[in-house]
Amino acid sequence: xxxxxxxxxELLRTTARSFMEREAPVDVIVGLQKRDSSLxxxxxQKAARLGWLGILIPxxxxxxxxxxxxxxxxxxxxGRGPLPGPFFSSGxxxxxxxxxxxxxxxRRQILPxxxxxxxxxxxxxxxxxxxWGPGGITLAPQGRNGSYVLNGTKLFVADATSATDLVVxxxxxxxxxxxxxxxVDAKTRGVTTRRLPxxxxxxxxxxxxxxxxxxxxxxxxxxxxxxxxxxxxxxxLPLLCAYIVGACQAVYEKSVAYSQSRVQFGVPVGxxxxxxxxxxxxxxxxxxxxxxxxEALWKLDTGRPAAASVHMAKAVASEAYLDVCNAAHEVHAGxxxxxxxxxxxxxxxxxxxxxxxxxxxxxxxxxANALDW
Amino acid sequence: MDFEVTYxxxxxxxxxxxxxxxxxxxxxxxQRTPVSAEDSYQRYLELRALGRKLGAKGWLYPTAPxxxxxxxxxxxxxxxxxxxxxxxxxxxxPYYDSGGRLGSASIxxxxxxxxxxxxxxxxxxxxxxxxQLLTEPGAGSDLAGVRMTTxxxxxxxxxxxxxxxxxxxxxxxxxxxxxxxxxxxxxxxxNLSWFMIDATLPGISMQPMELMGTGGEGGxxxxxKQTVFFDDVRVPALSLVGGENKGWxxxxxxxxxxxxxxxxxxxxxVWDRLLRYCQETKRDGxxxxxxxxxxxxxxxxxxxxxxxxxxxxxxFWLTYARKPKSYEGPQLSYFRKTTxxxxxxxxxxxxxxxxxxxxxxxxxxxxxxxxxxxxxxxxVHPGGTTDIQRVQMARRxxxxxxxxxxxGTVHGAE
Numbered sequence: 001x002x003x004x005x006x007x008x009x010e011l012l013r014t015t016a017r018s019f020m021e022r023e024a025p026v027d028v029i030v031g032l033q034k035r036d037s038s039l040x041x042x043x044x045q046k047a048a049r050l051g052w053l054g055i056l057i058p059x060x061x062x063x064x065x066x067x068x069x070x071x072x073x074x075x076x077x078x079g080r081g082p083l084p085g086p087f088f089s090s091g092x093x094x095x096x097x098x099x100x101x102x103x104x105x106x107r108r109q110i111l112p113x114x115x116x117x118x119x120x121x122x123x124x125x126x127x128x129x130x131x132w133g134p135g136g137i138t139l140a141p142q143g144r145n146g147s148y149v150l151n152g153t154k155l156f157v158a159d160a161t162s163a164t165d166l167v168v169x170x171x172x173x174x175x176x177x178x179x180x181x182x183x184v185d186a187k188t189r190g191v192t193t194r195r196l197p198x199x200x201x202x203x204x205x206x207x208x209x210x211x212x213x214x215x216x217x218x219x220x221x222x223x224x225x226x227x228x229x230x231x232x233x234x235x236x237l238p239l240l241c242a243y244i245v246g247a248c249q250a251v252y253e254k255s256v257a258y259s260q261s262r263v264q265f266g267v268p269v270g271x272x273x274x275x276x277x278x279x280x281x282x283x284x285x286x287x288x289x290x291x292x293x294x295e296a297l298w299k300l301d302t303g304r305p306a307a308a309s310v311h312m313a314k315a316v317a318s319e320a321y322l323d324v325c326n327a328a329h330e331v332h333a334g335x336x337x338x339x340x341x342x343x344x345x346x347x348x349x350x351x352x353x354x355x356x357x358x359x360x361x362x363x364x365x366x367x368a369n370a371l372d373w
Numbered sequence: 374m375d376f377e378v379t380y381x382x383x384x385x386x387x388x389x390x391x392x393x394x395x396x397x398x399x400x401x402x403x404q405r406t407p408v409s410a411e412d413s414y415q416r417y418l419e420l421r422a423l424g425r426k427l428g429a430k431g432w433l434y435p436t437a438p439x440x441x442x443x444x445x446x447x448x449x450x451x452x453x454x455x456x457x458x459x460x461x462x463x464x465x466x467p468y469y470d471s472g473g474r475l476g477s478a479s480i481x482x483x484x485x486x487x488x489x490x491x492x493x494x495x496x497x498x499x500x501x502x503x504x505q506l507l508t509e510p511g512a513g514s515d516l517a518g519v520r521m522t523t524x525x526x527x528x529x530x531x532x533x534x535x536x537x538x539x540x541x542x543x544x545x546x547x548x549x550x551x552x553x554x555x556x557x558x559x560x561x562x563x564n565l566s567w568f569m570i571d572a573t574l575p576g577i578s579m580q581p582m583e584l585m586g587t588g589g590e591g592g593x594x595x596x597x598k599q600t601v602f603f604d605d606v607r608v609p610a611l612s613l614v615g616g617e618n619k620g621w622x623x624x625x626x627x628x629x630x631x632x633x634x635x636x637x638x639x640x641x642x643v644w645d646r647l648l649r650y651c652q653e654t655k656r657d658g659x660x661x662x663x664x665x666x667x668x669x670x671x672x673x674x675x676x677x678x679x680x681x682x683x684x685x686x687x688x689f690w691l692t693y694a695r696k697p698k699s700y701e702g703p704q705l706s707y708f709r710k711t712t713x714x715x716x717x718x719x720x721x722x723x724x725x726x727x728x729x730x731x732x733x734x735x736x737x738x739x740x741x742x743x744x745x746x747x748x749x750x751x752x753v754h755p756g757g758t759t760d761i762q763r764v765q766m767a768r769r770x771x772x773x774x775x776x777x778x779x780x781g782t783v784h785g786a787e
Contacts (some may be wrong), residue, residue, distance in 0.1 A: 003691075279772060
């Protein structure tokens with residue numbers, strides 16, 4: 001038993017943290033919030049040069065093929081920002097979906113560009129029904145002259161406005177999990193992407209208006225899409241959780257620092273037990289998310305059955321981030337809602353990720369099923 | 374990271390040896406739920422006998438130094454022992470001996486060589502059981518406010534006078550340790566002293582208190598606690614550990630351990646039974662575990678027990694890998710206590726009124742859930758209330774006071 005990071009993980013953490021402090025301080029993060037695209041080209045290229053985009057892509061496809069727990073160290077640091085950009089959408093969920101679902105030739109075609117950052121993937125799963133199970137996938141392509149024709153909408157697609165390539169889950173049969181994956185160039189005629197307005201971070205609408213894609217767009221085999229996506233999600237979710245853990249850590253540190261420095265009634269507000277209670281609620285959530293996430297990562301990296309742990313981690317992390325931000329707002333009062341202070345970026349992200357790829361209720365039920373109760 | 378202990382072939386062999394020994398030496402009778410006070414006492418005697426056998430092998434306190442009568446085993450062997458004992462629903466020691474566990478750790482850190490050689494071997498060999506006496510009628514959460522029990526030096530002895538409350542369990546004890554005021558006019562935290570004494574000395578008397586917990590030997594959740602009176606009890610000066618007026622310093626060690634700083638590995642005994650009950654019990658023709666609302670409640674309960682397990686594992690690792698600790702001890706304690714209290718409602722909601730009865734026909738999970746209904750409430754206070762745990766956390770996070778407080782030392786002589 002050893003719950004410490006390895007030496008190389010510590011090194012990666014140091015590198016990533018200094019990159020974040022240099023390239024993505026609070027004013028940069030705040031400045032990016034209103035952009036239509038989450039991708040900041042300069043940041044993206046620098047991250048690509050550091051190998052961050054191909055961290056999970058095996059060497060034969062141009063990446064470095066690190067373990068999930070190594071990548072998790074990186075995603076914790078990104079979460080501290082919270083750093084916007086399709087890092088997870090493309091480098092994790094996109095890459096893993098292609099790895100799990102695509103043919104060898106397709107992997108060789110798609111993944112090297114993902115590792116260099118020239119190609120930006122996002123996976124379009126749910127629809128206006130906002131379900132994250134296979135039943136929520138109703139968009140059904142029509143076959144015409146050996147091509148697929150798409151008409152309809154994918155919703156709550158992360159970072160779609162910065163994607164070059166979409167992996168679209170489509171319904172191709174009557175069976176509950178008869179789902180296939182189509183690889184669609186985002187510039188194809190009839191495809192439009194739009195960032196949803198409001199208190200949500202780069203969740204997008206993707207509309208298909210008579211979009212024609214060739215038969216070769218089918219990733220792997222027909223009807224195997226849901227199985228591939230499930231395998232990809234099992235490995236991807238803990239990295240989203242790691243991003244959340246880093247985010248919670250940053251919000252915790254902000255809250256501790258603020259309660260030590262903000263003076264009211266002649267003392268730092270942290271001396272008040274009411275304020276302490278908020279910080280304690282916060283750190284309890286943080287550690288709950290951290291250890292459920294890391295146990296899931298360890299199980300995956302060592303080949304143990306991990307489905308229940310992964311679902312639990314996502315449920316715990318989603319709830320944690322939401323309430324961590326609530327607690328932080330109680331500590332910070334007016335300062336917390338001042339946009340330039342930086343907490344708001346977390347608060348909005350916490351609401352966004354609460355639901356993204358399955359909300360706590362959904363994952364708890366999936367966990368119970370995985371445990372075979 | 375590695376969340377699991379990897380065992381060598383030698384350790385696997387040790388596990389087989391332990392398992393065979395326990396199967397031969399743990400009487401099946403100790404797993405019964407006592408039906409009367411007399412029965413509880415008989416069961417206690419059986420467990421003490423088992424404790425002496427374990428102690429003779431060095432398995433009662435496996436990681437304690439061998440030169441003082443402990444097992445001298447490394448942490449991996451200790452984990453194997455804990456896991457194997459856990460298969461019998463027992464812990465080490467198999468009876469309420471938190472005074473031995475916490476007191477011996479304090480003596481290892483703060484005692485003289487003579488005191489270690491005198492006090493530790495009987496504890497480690499299971500020859501004595503020990504109670505800790507901290508709380509007084511006027512000093513509960515404010516432990517540093519101990520004033521009622523005083524000790525005055527008289528030649529080679531100290532004379533102890535006063536009263537302790539909410540201590541021990543049922544069936545008596547051999548040794549006790551306590552904090553007494555040795556300088557009534559002295560500064561807070563600099564006026565207390567720590568004594569390890571024989572519980573059978575003249576002038577010590579006890580009066581049982583009936584609490585809402587179940588059973589008389591249920592550890593911190595015991596349904597019986599004592600008021601202990603000291604009427605000019607004369608103890609040798611050797612009983613004073615850590616020096617006069619240094620009692621608060623000694624206490625930082627056992628308080629850190631009692632606040633969860635030592636961590637824990639092991640399964641949650643309530644959870645296993647709750648799930649089995651819900652799978653085996655039908656309502657309206659459908660097993661409880663297949664009803665969506667019950668299933669949702671079970672998921673919430675399971676997740677809390679898993680987080681508690683992970684916090685315990687983390688603290689265990691921090692302790693044995695000798696990593697610096699901050700708020701983690703009181704955090705585990707706070708989480709365990711608040712989870713237990715919350716779970717009383719969650720289990721009652723999921724299971725219904727069967728959670729409240731020990732009736733052999735209509736009760737649930739052989740009375741285990743009824744026990745949880747009581748003990749989830751009782752456990753809020755021993756070793757510091759939920760509020761005290763939060764005060765500790767805040768100080769160690771660095772917001773409760775102008776300087777950050779450090780965790781207590783838990784490692785002594787090896």
